[in-house]
Amino acid sequence: EPEVTQTPSHQVTQMGQEVILRCVPISNHLYFYWYRQILGQKVEFLVSFYNNEISEKSEIFDDQFSVERPDGSNFTLKIRSTKLEDSAMYFCASRDEGGFMNTEAFFGQGTRLTVV
């Protein structure tokens, strides 16, 4: 069964450092998302991406964040200068087109980011 793959599973970084979280979405999917979940809290939307551009972003997704689909298969989230409060589980998700159907998104296993 196709799945969304995220690497690494756990990343520890020093405050102020740049990190790149990587995701390989399901191959025929067209819509890509990043969400985050601070430990024990709700799953929060960060950004959606379609047709090589951002479709929507949340207030959390400030200038320190960027996304890219560099090679048609990977989908990355970059945090330029990490802060302690960026520590969270980051989930990548992808979705097929579905037309007017409100299809579900498929999520990866997550990358746990720890900023020290």
Place this chain on the structure above:
Amino acid sequence: GNSVTQMEGPVTLSEEAFLTINCTYTATGYPSLFWYVQYPGEGLQLLLKATKADDKGSNKGFEATYRKETTSFHLEKGSVQVSDSAVYFCALRIFYSSASKIIFGSGTRLSIRP
């Protein structure tokens, strides 16, 4: 705005007990509704979904019925097992654009005692 409100946890039950986790939603359009499950140390998995009123989603013994009149999508299971211990998230998606996001509730932690 669009939002999901679900029963606060944690919920602790004995094995073979009946489970209900309440979920209600507010939506400006006509949403699809989902339940996702997060087992300990794992990511989010879709448990079941319903795309229109009166649809019943079901999977692994869990069921939820899309009730438009009460804007609810309560999760039920007749006889829970220890392996059902997890965090359950109710979620919705509204078609306001082809890329529209999924909105999650705050999650309900379920613990099942043997």
